[in-house]
Amino acid sequence: MNSQSSRSAWSFALHGGAGAISKGAITDEQENAYRDALKSTASLAAAFLANGGSALGAVEMAVRAMEDDILFNAGRGAVFTADGRNDLDAAIMDGATLAAGAVAGVRHTRHPISLARAVMERSEQVMLIGEGAESFARLQKIEEVDSGYFFTERRWKSLKRLLAKMSWPEPPRPLYLRPEPRDHLVHDEGKYGTVGAVALDHNGHVAAATSTGGITGKQFGRVGDSPIIGAGCYASDRTCAVSCTGGGEYFIRMVMAHSIAMRFRYREEPLQNVTDGLVRHELTAIGGRGGVIAIAPDGQVACSFNTEGMYRARVAENSPLIVGLFGGDM
Amino acid sequence: MNSQSSRSAWSFALHGGAGAISKGAITDEQENAYRDALKSTASLAAAFLANGGSALGAVEMAVRAMEDDILFNAGRGAVFTADGRNDLDAAIMDGATLAAGAVAGVRHTRHPISLARAVMERSEQVMLIGEGAESFARLQKIEEVDSGYFFTERRWKSLKRLLAKMSWPEPPRPLYLRPEPRDHLVHDEGKYGTVGAVALDHNGHVAAATSTGGITGKQFGRVGDSPIIGAGCYASDRTCAVSCTGGGEYFIRMVMAHSIAMRFRYREEPLQNVTDGLVRHELTAIGGRGGVIAIAPDGQVACSFNTEGMYRARVAENSPLIVGLFGGDM
Numbered sequence A, B: 001m002n003s004q005s006s007r008s009a010w011s012f013a014l015h016g017g018a019g020a021i022s023k024g025a026i027t028d029e030q031e032n033a034y035r036d037a038l039k040s041t042a043s044l045a046a047a048f049l050a051n052g053g054s055a056l057g058a059v060e061m062a063v064r065a066m067e068d069d070i071l072f073n074a075g076r077g078a079v080f081t082a083d084g085r086n087d088l089d090a091a092i093m094d095g096a097t098l099a100a101g102a103v104a105g106v107r108h109t110r111h112p113i114s115l116a117r118a119v120m121e122r123s124e125q126v127m128l129i130g131e132g133a134e135s136f137a138r139l140q141k142i143e144e145v146d147s148g149y150f151f152t153e154r155r156w157k158s159l160k161r162l163l164a165k166m167s168w169p170e171p172p173r174p175l176y177l178r179p180e181p182r183d184h185l186v187h188d189e190g191k192y193g194t195v196g197a198v199a200l201d202h203n204g205h206v207a208a209a210t211s212t213g214g215i216t217g218k219q220f221g222r223v224g225d226s227p228i229i230g231a232g233c234y235a236s237d238r239t240c241a242v243s244c245t246g247g248g249e250y251f252i253r254m255v256m257a258h259s260i261a262m263r264f265r266y267r268e269e270p271l272q273n274v275t276d277g278l279v280r281h282e283l284t285a286i287g288g289r290g291g292v293i294a295i296a297p298d299g300q301v302a303c304s305f306n307t308e309g310m311y312r313a314r315v316a317e318n319s320p321l322i323v324g325l326f327g328g329d330m
Helices: A028-050 A055-067 A112-122 A130-139 A153-166 A248-254 A256-267 A271-285 B028-050 B055-067 B112-122 B130-139 B153-166 B248-253 B256-267 B271-285
Strands: A011-019 A088-094 A099-106 A127-129 A195-200 A206-212 A233-235 A241-246 A290-295 A301-305 A309-316 A319-326 B011-019 B088-094 B099-106 B127-129 B195-200 B206-212 B233-235 B241-246 B290-295 B301-305 B309-316 B319-326
Touching: A011 A028, A011 A055, A011 A241, A011 A290, A011 A301, A028 A055, A028 A195, A028 A309, A028 A319, A055 A088, A055 A112, A055 A195, A055 A206, A055 A241, A088 A112, A088 A233, A099 A112, A099 A130, A099 B248, A112 A130, A112 A206, A127 A130, A130 B130, A195 A241, A195 A290, A206 A233, A206 A241, A233 A256, A241 A248, A241 A256, A248 A256, A248 A271, A248 B099, A256 A271, A256 A290, A256 B256, A271 A290, A271 A301, A290 A309, A301 A309, B011 B028, B011 B055, B011 B241, B011 B290, B011 B301, B028 B055, B028 B195, B028 B309, B028 B319, B055 B088, B055 B112, B055 B195, B055 B206, B055 B241, B088 B112, B088 B233, B099 B112, B099 B130, B112 B130, B112 B206, B127 B130, B195 B241, B195 B290, B206 B233, B206 B241, B233 B256, B241 B248, B241 B256, B248 B256, B256 B271, B256 B290, B271 B290, B271 B301, B290 B309, B301 B309
Parallel strands: A099 A127, B099 B127
Antiparallel strands: A011 A195, A011 A309, A088 A099, A088 A206, A195 A206, A233 A241, A241 A290, A290 A301, A309 A319, B011 B195, B011 B309, B088 B099, B088 B206, B195 B206, B233 B241, B241 B290, B290 B301, B309 B319
16 A cells, blocks of 8 residues: 555635625725735745645644734734724634634734644643733743734724714824835725634644634624634534634624534535535524635635635645635635 | 413523532532532522523523522632632523623623623623623623622632642732631532533523633633633524533533534434533543533433532423432432
8 A cells, every 4th residue: 555645635725804805895906915915825835735734834824924914804904992902812723633722802912823822732721811811922932012013004094984983982093113015905894804724734634723803993802703712713633624704703603613514524515515504504694794714634625705705715735826805706 | 283382391400510529528518508509599490480481591590699609610609810819701692592692701790691691682792801891891780899709718728729739929818808607618629610501491492601710720811611602601492502511621622512512413312412422422532521511492401521520400390300419419
């Protein structure tokens, strides 16, 4: 028997949020910027997986890249809370071991996904929140930044629009530490900005990662589905890896990522049928909006959304890199 | 056709935590105190359901009663964090609508389960954490208490023992506002204290509620499974209602409550087989410890744990109230 026979063909998919993403809603310059960002991130992960890198490493690397890019609502490009702050949430899960890590409500972590991975690998906990999570970050020497790092003009304007509409008071403008020439390229995709990635590696292991700045104008320490294992992020080699983006409350109530994994396991339908069933039908039926990406150990990749568009890309050992933004793209 | 035919027989179950609960580990006086507490709480919920009360109301009422009782690790009887505080988590879910509410890391709420219900019913969010959740509590006039309210001598001693063992510094002793004559009855059941309830009402709706003080000596804003929809709490009329107690990290990784619901839905096995399979076999296999209670719209009630004991009670329209503490009790 050939020793190659147990080697899986690697595969990778990412998303950069779902929402009001259509030809009419963004300029050509914005479209090109988003396509470039998605392509370069997917290329990075693809090279890593092709060199034998782990699914876990690939999803973390991809999410870190998007956390550094102001185009996406995660890390640096995070939207603002009602009181003018950036509350960041992230989760990561290793399908090989069911190990998981998550953080919610952190305000000074450059890469929340790497903090989530540190929680998974260097603590006995799965989920840490708020200042406690930041104390752990400091002990673990996870890179911290001043809150001004997360300032972007476009996101601030989105907040101001919302506050005016709600007649809520406007908080003081944060210190603007780093002028950003790409600020005008940021597209306000509505409520559903999140980034995420799923991967399958040569060893047949899957992993998922999700990171977000939440929703513009959020209040009261609101946490969406992104850092909730089973809701916005889930991975198991027995089923599949899933990352979600959308109106988080609906995804929590549906336990979306785990619902996809369980239906895939028990019904034995093609993965794309499963994600279509849960997103296009069940999510739509309860009034929720958003999208998911999923990848299974047998190499199936699926992507479903019920919004106008979703920033997304996929690539596999035997398939070219494809980037999608709008409904009919891929 | 008789109009009574669509009326469900009500049913109810609760737990007060799982862990090192055995004849040898507690005194007769403690055993009686726990039996009395479980019985009186179950009786309260039974009377409410028998009078046509909703499953949602029954589970909230039962959890509130246990949050007020120092015997249980939730609300008033919460264990202490490493820095000498009480961080409270809770979640509630309505199986009829899939509406859900959860809070994590609150420190001044007398009844975290009622704050979770307020999040569900009076906000657009599902999960609120930390000080943000407390701001919402104040706006909603949810009862707040001074942090000294949560002081119990027994829980403080448990913290001191742990800090000494870990060689961690001891925080200042909190202000002791309310001397409590039943303090000596508190049994330190180990890491797995939580309270929860599941119910089925006359209208065929199920609901679940879970509340906890977490684990003694917890750090870094750790959040366990209790406030995570799908992990420590889940309810759907299509499947069942579940409340968990145990080593929260394992329950999050297994998405325990939702795993029970999904296996029950897709495999169509008896509910008790499902909970036994997931708790006694799968949870045990990954090294997790704890227990669950579950109730289905058809009246099936299940209870499984892999610890020495679990504080529990059940009662239904056509069944007497049964209280259990140890392994062989019911």
